[in-house]
Amino acid sequence: MxxxxxxxxxxxxxxxxxxxxxxxxxxxxxxxxxxxxxxxxxxxxxxxxxxxxxxxxxxxxxxxxxxxxxxxxxxxxxxxxxxxxxxxxxxxxxxxxxxxxxxxxxxxxxxxxxxxVPEVSPEALAAAEAEVAGLDRDGRARVIASRDPLVAARLKAPDPQRVIRALAVLNATGRSLASFQDDxxxxxxxxxxxxxxxxxPDRDVLRRRIAQRFEAMFAHGAVEEVEALLALDLDPSLPAMKAIGVPEIAAMLRGEIEQDEAIERAVIATRQYAKRQRTWFRNRMxxxxxxxx
Incomplete structure (x- = not known):
């Protein structure tokens, strides 16, 4: 075109x-x-x-x-x-x-x-979630290998989100998610x-920006955001519940760590995430x- x-x-x-x-x-x-x-x-x-x-x-x-x-x-x-x-x-x-x-x-x-990939019905998604509920990494790996070996062969890590997504598509369509991806x-x-x-950006500049930005987030309401999220009583495997800063601040709110450690952990996690992003961009862009x- x-x-x-x-x-x-x-x-x-x-x-x-x-x-x-x-x-x-x-x-x-x-x-x-x-x-x-x-x-x-x-x-x-x-x-x-x-x-x-x-x-x-x-x-x-x-x-x-x-x-x-x-x-x-x-x-x-x-x-x-x-x-x-x-x-x-x-x-x-x-x-x-x-x-x-x-x-x-x-x-x-x-x-x-x-x-x-066609939209998945709530029923198909609920069935997939029930199938992996309470399973650890090895358990999820066994389930996806049994139900959808094509997807299992492509998964480097059988994390809950990817396994649930693949099972939900299989439940809804009868086809492997991998077959849709190959189209x-x-x-x-x-x-x-x-x-x-x-x-x-320069690596050192980015590291400083990450630290400064998270400290500013913490000072301007990040704790209140996590409190509001936790009040919804959501499945901890949901993407929003795993956003950087949420697990760290949640641990602080439970009294498991102090504020300085929560900030330090979140900054380290953000820097690791930025490193993964840059690697992806270099390989694919x-x-x-x-x-x-």
Whole structure:
């Protein structure tokens, strides 16, 4: 499909705390664009601070989509994000789209395509959750190997979210999730003129930014966010419950650790996460425009 000047998108990836949101806002204002969240955790309600979701003031007069729209009680899959993004792309009406975030699979859905997995019914999901409830890593590995060996062969770690997702798809469709993933797809932005950017800050600068940002989060309401989340009495395996900062602050609230240790643990976890992000981007986005902010 040929490119059209009315179909433009800027993709801004980068590790956490690299300044992506600020750049996206600048680009969107210059081009009259719409910013679309491309981060797996910023879709959730409640955790604005801990997921570094922009505030209403920071969003300003620029339209922002897919920020804080999903209940933390929901497992919001990559396929569900892709379907939501597809609707936004269809409604763009010629306005440039600025996709910004740190979730590599979301960018792959935009550029090279993602498996078109049918929506899973609540009943199929509940059955999958019941099947792995209370199981440890080895137990989950045995279940997925027995039920869906194709997926099992691709899982480096049988974590609850991935195993439940695969079992739910199998329950709902009778097909392996792996078979959907193998179907040829086109990127959601097929036919768009695309600018691809990866922010690549100096390692020491990023480490300082991560520490400063989490300390600021802690000082401005992160503890209250976790208290509000815990009050919902959610399944601890849900993505929102595993967001960096939640387990650490929850341990502090239970009296297991002191505040300084909670901050230190969260900072270390964030730095490790940023390292994994950078590794993913280097392996999968080497041909993008890498910028040192």
């Amino acid at each position: 040929g490119q059209s000047p009315e179909k433009r998108a800027v993709l801004i990836a980068g590790p956490t705390a690299s300044g992506k949101s600020a750049l996206a806002l600048e680009v969107a204002r210059e081009q009259g664009g719409v910013i679309v969240n491309t981060d797996a955790l910023q879709v959730y309600k409640v955790l604005r601070l801990l997921t570094a979701r922009p505030s209403d003031i920071e969003m300003g007069d620029v339209p922002h989509r897919l920020y804080g729209v999903v209940s933390p009680a929901v497992r919001f899959s990559t396929g569900e994000w892709a379907r939501a993004a597809e609707r936004i792309i269809g409604d763009a009406a010629g306005r440039p789209l600025v996709f910004v975030g740190g979730t590599g699979l979301y960018f792959e859905a935009l550029t090279v395509g993602f498996a078109n 040829a797809q086109r990127g959601l932005l097929d036919g768009f003129e695309i600018e691809r950017i990866v922010l690549n 080497a041909d993008w425009n890498w910028i040192v902010p």
